[in-house]
Amino acid sequence: MKNKSIFLSVKDHSVSGEVFELIENKDYGFLETAPQPALDELPKYYESEDYISHTDSKRNIFEKVYHLVRVFSLKKKLNLINSFKSEEKRLLDIGCGTGDFLKYAQENGWSVSGIEPNSEARKIANKKTNKAVLNANELLSFEKNSFDIITLWHVLEHLPDLEDQISHFNTLLKPNGKLVIAVPNYKSYDAKHYKAYWAAYDVPRHLWHFNRDSISKLVKRQSFCVEKVKPMWFDAFYVSLLSEKYRSGTMNLIKGFWIGLLSNIKAISSKEASSLIYVIGKR
Template sequence: MHKKTPHLVVKDHSVSGEKFELRYNESLDMLETYPQPSLQNLPSYYESEDYISHTDAKRNLFESVYHLVRSYSLKQKLKLINKQSVSGKTLLDVGCGTGDFLQTALKNNWNVTGVEPNPQARDIANKKTNNVVYDADKISEFKKESFDVITLWHVLEHLPNLEEQLALYKSLLKKEGTLIIAVPNFKSFDATYYKEFWAAYDVPRHLWHFSRTAISKLVSKNNMKVVKTLPMMFDAYYVSLLSEGYKSGSKNPLKAFYIGFRSNLKAKQSKEYSSHIYIIKNT
């Protein structure tokens, strides 16, 4: 049995105001949210107009900047998957939100499929992609070894039954295919600085909180390995901006920029960025 010890008590700042423990899993070097909501109750924690990945809204400066950064990020993500297309261009994007990444890939000659559990976001995504986005239950019906690239952009931390999910993605991936996972890193400087106010804990929507070691250990259980780890530089600024709001009641952009800058600067030595992208292959 894995040893799990209390690490932090963190509040749900977005929806419920409830408090949750983060328990350290020593065996995997990761944190686990406790208690975790039941599968029936979990969707209620996403019922917020401020849950930005489920909307295309640009109601204020913060949301406008988010979409500007996302536009740049989409180009970078496209470059990344283009490098991974060894034998073909079939893409599965898990937790695709409102479908912007799928739309970008589709316009660049990728054969795309998406999975999105939120009905509102899924409807928006389907309008952008000719109805190739499905509810989460559908993924178990997909043909085995049918995708060249499977992506999860800040999605793995949301998924119950973690190891079962990774085994499923392994089965859907072609032998030479690539699994790309982007997740926050609880060992980053901004996480250490903000502690229980660190926005990327986002309890209880984030069920798991990963380190680089944790991702390597988890994928190795399915005979896969991390072949490359890339930093997500913008995340330090975005997360710090949200964290300032939770900590002081004001987003305080100058302070947030300073902490984000310090986090990226320190990560040049420590390699512990606010978020990482993991490029994963079969062994």
């Protein structure tokens, strides 16, 4: 494999139990999941009641905490997109899940559209947003220069054909529009601590695994540039708790919280938070 080498072997802890390789792409700096399932096989790896972004369930403490944190996160996300100059306040959210962010933005003056491939999650989202959510195939139905903001909250890592996808986002954005991408950061302290048990690898649903340099290189090739990088502090706690479950079989709340806290403390100086938000503009 020219300019590629094996970085780590990781198990799918949540669905299949299969083991995948993480291959380092030295041209970009990101990691690739190998082998990547064929497009028609990918849906079976999402068939789990524990796939939390596709459900509004609150069955246990973990899910209840997730939803409480999500309320806070929605406000932070809205504040971020409100900070950009937007003529028409037209928002497209890719991989919108059950539609909470779209609903919140819609209630606060944004004209919203969403893309969600999962049919059950899409039904829930459409009830919340007055049918603003389409399936993945309908992304091509939007006209050029349609949106002020396009957001991908922990979605880019799921998408095949990375460069084609980002090129199309460039087409859909207005000249002064912003692309907002949030992804896990495999250079974070919690990733290094948990190694193969790091929950944010989430193979094979996550096809790619990014760091700061890889995102910058990727978007630069599609006439974008990274303008700002912001941490997602809560992600370190969520990921660490889940990683503890994968490693030990039980959700060690104290240890998971401690590793999440330690990761955030180290990220203050290193800038390598567990997850990062990239604000990206056209060059």
